[in-house]
Amino acid sequence: MRLVVEPNVISRRVVLFAGAKDLVGAQEVTLEFKCHDATNKLTAQKILSLLGELYPSLLDLLPSCRLAVDCEYVSGETLVDLGADEIAVIPPVSGG
Amino acid sequence: MRLVVEPNVISRRVVLFAGAKDLVGAQEVTLEFKCHDATNKLTAQKILSLLGELYPSLLDLLPSCRLAVDCEYVSGETLVDLGADEIAVIPPVSGG
Amino acid sequence: MFDRRIKVEIVDVPIVRERYDDELSHQDVGAHAWFAGVTRRTTQGKITSLLHYEAHREMALKQMEEIADEALERFSLAAVVLVHRLGAVPIGEASVLVGCSSSHRPEVFTALPWIMDRLKRDVPIWKKEYDDQGAGDWIHPQNLA
Amino acid sequence: MFDRRIKVEIVDVPIVRERYDDELSHQDVGAHAWFAGVTRRTTQGKITSLLHYEAHREMALKQMEEIADEALERFSLAAVVLVHRLGAVPIGEASVLVGCSSSHRPEVFTALPWIMDRLKRDVPIWKKEYDDQGAGDWIHPQNLA
Numbered sequence: 001m002r003l004v005v006e007p008n009v010i011s012r013r014v015v016l017f018a019g020a021k022d023l024v025g026a027q028e029v030t031l032e033f034k035c036h037d038a039t040n041k042l043t044a045q046k047i048l049s050l051l052g053e054l055y056p057s058l059l060d061l062l063p064s065c066r067l068a069v070d071c072e073y074v075s076g077e078t079l080v081d082l083g084a085d086e087i088a089v090i091p092p093v094s095g096g
Numbered sequence: 097m098r099l100v101v102e103p104n105v106i107s108r109r110v111v112l113f114a115g116a117k118d119l120v121g122a123q124e125v126t127l128e129f130k131c132h133d134a135t136n137k138l139t140a141q142k143i144l145s146l147l148g149e150l151y152p153s154l155l156d157l158l159p160s161c162r163l164a165v166d167c168e169y170v171s172g173e174t175l176v177d178l179g180a181d182e183i184a185v186i187p188p189v190s191g192g
Numbered sequence: 193m194f195d196r197r198i199k200v201e202i203v204d205v206p207i208v209r210e211r212y213d214d215e216l217s218h219q220d221v222g223a224h225a226w227f228a229g230v231t232r233r234t235t236q237g238k239i240t241s242l243l244h245y246e247a248h249r250e251m252a253l254k255q256m257e258e259i260a261d262e263a264l265e266r267f268s269l270a271a272v273v274l275v276h277r278l279g280a281v282p283i284g285e286a287s288v289l290v291g292c293s294s295s296h297r298p299e300v301f302t303a304l305p306w307i308m309d310r311l312k313r314d315v316p317i318w319k320k321e322y323d324d325q326g327a328g329d330w331i332h333p334q335n336l337a
Numbered sequence: 338m339f340d341r342r343i344k345v346e347i348v349d350v351p352i353v354r355e356r357y358d359d360e361l362s363h364q365d366v367g368a369h370a371w372f373a374g375v376t377r378r379t380t381q382g383k384i385t386s387l388l389h390y391e392a393h394r395e396m397a398l399k400q401m402e403e404i405a406d407e408a409l410e411r412f413s414l415a416a417v418v419l420v421h422r423l424g425a426v427p428i429g430e431a432s433v434l435v436g437c438s439s440s441h442r443p444e445v446f447t448a449l450p451w452i453m454d455r456l457k458r459d460v461p462i463w464k465k466e467y468d469d470q471g472a473g474d475w476i477h478p479q480n481l482a
Contacts, residue, residue, distance in 0.1 A: 017248055017316065018246060018320075018330045018332070019318070019332050061332065064332065068248070068251055068316070071248075071250055071251035071255075088248060090248065091330075091332045092333050093312070093313070093314065093315060093316055094317070094330075094331035094333055095245065095247070095252070095276060095288065095311060095312060095315050095316075095319065096276075096287065096308060096311055096312045096317075
């Protein structure tokens with residue numbers, strides 16, 4: 001008997017704002033991640049680059065975007081729990 | 097015949113403010129200056145030291161006072177025209 | 193010396209500063225300072241007809257509260273007011289209002305620009321600039337840390 | 338870029354800031370800033386019950402105008418407001434109000450403390466501090482240039 005480990009596929013909603021929202025044409029997108037273990041975690045950097053693969057219109061803006069998980073910024077190396085309440089793409093801000 | 101030059105005596109009103117006014121007990125004092133020529137001018141420093149001679153209660157405060165002539169500060173070496181409209185003693189200010 | 197007193201708001205109507213004056217008062221306070229950022233007609237020679245602000249509202253409020261709290265602590269302030277307006281902000285009207293008070297003036301003079309710098313770096317609010325032809329551009333400054 | 342716009346006043350009644358708001362407005366202005374110095378209850382542990390301000394009124398106005406003019410020029414401001422109150426100023430009320438506006442915020446952030454420093458150095462206004470026993474002392478800072 002051969003054990004085949006099927007990668008675990010997770011759907012994850014990601015929220016977009018401002019320029020990112022306009023470039024994709026939607027406030028939200030759903031990404032499908034293949035996780036090879038049960039942790040359900042990916043680095044923020046990985047999430048951003050998957051977004052760029054799916055939406056090439058974002059490629060210029062993404063390098064200056066930050067990811068926010070449940071309303072807090074996370075660094076690129078942070079392992080993001082894909083079960084978080086909200087994952088948001090934050091383009092460079094211009095309030096004030 | 098011997099020519100005796102009598103010094104010219106000039107009365108001059110000087111205005112005081114704040115602590116200087118309280119130390120003298122008057123808003124104005126009149127100084128009498130003996131001028132040996134017809135220029136009617138004295139340095140600001142000289143005016144302040146004559147004030148100190150007449151009103152010793154001012155001696156502590158005077159070194160930090162400035163003189164203002166017609167609403168403009170003058171430095172110690174400035175020759176003040178005793179015919180100016182107003183000569184005022186300005187103690188260190190504390191507005192704001 | 194002071195109780196923690198911050199007032200942070202995101203509003204969709206014109207900012208009325210008088211509403212916030214009392215927030216800064218305290219009997220041991222000697223210095224009040226205010227800053228208001230208003231829409232101006234020209235940016236680098238270009239005519240602006242309107243600014244339109246959007247936010248990640250929940251996160252923006254949270255970030256503004258963190259900034260107000262940190263400023264309070266860092267500059268020994270008695271109170272901090274931080275208000276941002278969203279939606280269309282016509283020329284001459286305020287998009288942001290910052291107020292703070294302290295015992296002495298150096299603290300408020302240092303706090304105001306610090307709060308504005310932090311707001312412009314971290315608070316997820318974006319402006320779209322409309323020119324006199326009605327064309328709109330999202331402003332995404334690329335040269336910030 | 339801007340017309341010279343200064344508003345300098347010495348008043349004997351409470352300062353109402355709203356009266357001066359419009360002075361700072363201009364369609365090319367992006368930043369308004371205000372400072373108010375208010376009477377506080379404690380100075381270095383001592384209780385103050387009241388401040389009483391006196392001035393060489395004519396000279397004070399002239400000096401305040403010179404400061405406002407120089408600030409306008411030096412910091413490319415659109416407008417400067419400078420108001421000082423005389424007489425008794427109770428705790429929590431403003432003795433001085435400074436306002437300025439410019440295209441961008443760095444100018445107003447630099448101008449406010451500069452104007453206050455100059456006012457505190459050169460404008461012939463003096464405060465008498467009354468403690469809780471009713472004793473009054475003229476404040477004559479000795480350590481200024």
